[in-house]
Every structure is written in C-alpha cells, then in structure tokens.
Amino acid sequence: MTMVDDPKAQAAEVISRLKSEYPEAGIVLGFSNPWELLVAVILSAQCTDKKVNEVTTKLFKKYRTVEDYAGADLAELEVAVRPAGFYHNKARHILESAQQILADFGGEVPATMAELLTLPGVARKTANIVLGNAYPEAFASDPDAGIAVDTHVNRLSQRLGLVESDDSNKIETELMQIVPRDDWFRLTYLLIEHGRAVCTGQRPRCGDCLLQDICPSAFTLGPAAGRDKAGADAKTGGTAKSAGRGHEAPRSTFKPQTQVKSWARSPHGKRGRRGG
Numbered sequence: 557m558t559m560v561d562d563p564k565a566q567a568a569e570v571i572s573r574l575k576s577e578y579p580e581a582g583i584v585l586g587f588s589n590p591w592e593l594l595v596a597v598i599l600s601a602q603c604t605d606k607k608v609n610e611v612t613t614k615l616f617k618k619y620r621t622v623e624d625y626a627g628a629d630l631a632e633l634e635v636a637v638r639p640a641g642f643y644h645n646k647a648r649h650i651l652e653s654a655q656q657i658l659a660d661f662g663g664e665v666p667a668t669m670a671e672l673l674t675l676p677g678v679a680r681k682t683a684n685i686v687l688g689n690a691y692p693e694a695f696a697s698d699p700d701a702g703i704a705v706d707t708h709v710n711r712l713s714q715r716l717g718l719v720e721s722d723d724s725n726k727i728e729t730e731l732m733q734i735v736p737r738d739d740w741f742r743l744t745y746l747l748i749e750h751g752r753a754v755c756t757g758q759r760p761r762c763g764d765c766l767l768q769d770i771c772p773s774a775f776t777l778g779p780a781a782g783r784d785k786a787g788a789d790a791k792t793g794g795t796a797k798s799a800g801r802g803h804e805a806p807r808s809t810f811k812p813q814t815q816v817k818s819w820a821r822s823p824h825g826k827r828g829r830r831g832g
C-alpha cells in the first residue's frame with residue numbers, strides 16, 4: 557500500500573514535511589483587531605494579499621471603528637476598496653457586516669462559526685480564517701469549525717492525492733476526515749505557502765519540491781511535465797527534501813503598520829507574519 561492509498565498517512569507526511577519547511581506559515585494580511593481582519597479577508601477574495609495590504613493600509617486609517625464603516629457612504633467606501641477588485645460587492649458586504657455586527661452582536665465580531673456565517677459575504681472560508689486567527693480558542697472547540705479552503709488549498713489537496721473532489725466545500729469535508737483537528741488551522745497556511753513558493757497553478761516546480769517522492773502528480777503538470785525530474789535527480793541526488801530547501805519562496809516582505817494586540821497572537825506557533 558502506498559501513502560496515496562492511505563490518505564491519513566499521506567496527509568500526516570505532507571503536514572510533517574511542510575511544517576519543517578515553513579515553520580512560520582501563517583496569515584500575511586495586516587490587521588490589529590477582529591473587525592479589521594474580517595474586512596481584510598472580505599477584500600482578499602480574488603485579490604492578492606499584497607494588494608489587500610496596500611488597500612487596508614489606507615483604509616484602516618480612514619475608517620477606524622465598526623461604527624465608522626457602518627455609517628460610511630457606500631460610494632466613498634467603494635472608492636477606497638476599488639483596487640482590491642469586485643469593489644461594489646466588497647464595499648457593500650463590509651458596510652452591511654458592520655451594520656449587522658452593531659445591531660446583532662454588540663459591535664464585536666462574533667466568535668462562533670454559526671454567527672460569522674450570518675454576515676453578508678461571509679462563507680466558510682472567510683469564517684474559518686476569521687475564527688482561527690481572531691479567536692483561536694473558540695476555533696479549537698467550535699463544532700462548526702473546519703479548514704479554510706482557498707485556491708491553493710483546493711489545488712494542492714487534489715495534486716497531493718489528499719482529496720477526490722474539486723469542489724471547495726467537499727474538499728473541506730474530505731480534509732477534515734483525514735487531518736487531525738489540531739492541524740486544521742495550520743494546514744491552510746502550509747498549503748498556501750507551498751502553493752505560492754513551489755506548487756504554483758501554472759508552473760509547479762516539481763524538481764524543487766520536497767514532496768516529489770510522495771506526490772502522485774509529480775512531473776505530470778505544466779510545461780515541464782516529465783522533463784525536470786531527470787535534471788532534479790542529477791542535481792540533487794534525487795533527494796526531494798534537500799531540493800525543497802533550495803526553493804526561491806516569494807515570501808511576503810510586508811510589515812504590518814499596526815501593532816498586534818495580545819488577543820491576536822496565535823497559539824499555533826511563531827507569529828512573524830499575519831494575514832489571510
């Protein structure tokens with residue numbers, strides 16, 4: 557039996573290697589409280605974290621409280637978030653979420669999945685990210701919590717043979733069945749890091765990948781399919797682990813301008829960077 561035949565073993569090995577490779581994997585969006593985190597995650601749909609951080613650097617100075625957003629002029633808010641794309645919907649979701657948080661939750665971003673999912677524009681990915689980063693203790697015990705599945709998690713889960721579906725909601729369910737709960741939060745950021753650094757959408761660099769010997773998709777994708785394994789083996793002696801160490805990870809150099817409040821510190825490991 558190979559590890560791909562045993563998805564739990566495959567997941568355990570993938571997570572173990574990625575933890576070693578990306579010990580500080582975590583959110584890279586800038587925020588200083590749960591509300592700002594929610595705003596940043598809403599803005600991050602179909603947008604890079606770098607662009608979101610550019611937008612929020614200005615946005616969080618212009619609007620400081622939930623009340624500021626709830627009372628904002630929608631057209632003005634649209635202008636402020638326009639660079640993040642889909643600005644009509646994003647601005648409306650932010651404004652309406654602020655209004656609902658004031659009306660229903662006493663001005664505080666709710667700390668349960670069920671309540672988060674009632675907010676405009678908040679689906680499971682956003683709710684998992686907000687709960688896991690803003691309220692880690694609540695995330696750990698919330699019966700509705702799960703695994704945030706973004707485009708990287710979706711793609712890598714399939715390539716690595718962890719899931720069978722290509723639907724994000726089904727992928728979340730499949731991953732929850734094979735990944736220990738303690739790793740649910742971390743898994744998202746490990747796969748995002750590896751998806752950005754090595755296993756990119758169009759040009760996965762299998763020759764530089766520390767998972768190549770256990771990945772069923774290795775050297776089958778992109779323009780280098782079937783070509784770069786020989787080069788990688790010749791260069792590295794065929795040790796995927798050592799090859800992976802040499803990748804040129806495009807790690808974010810963003811330094812949030814805001815101070816991290818004590819509530820926002822993650823219990824999930826070192827917190828050198830923050831964001832979604």
Ligand code: SF4
Pocket residue numbers: 715716754755756760761762763765766767768769771772773774775777
């Ligand atoms: S071996 Fe290739 S397809 Fe598999 S995870 Fe690594 S880069 Fe992605």
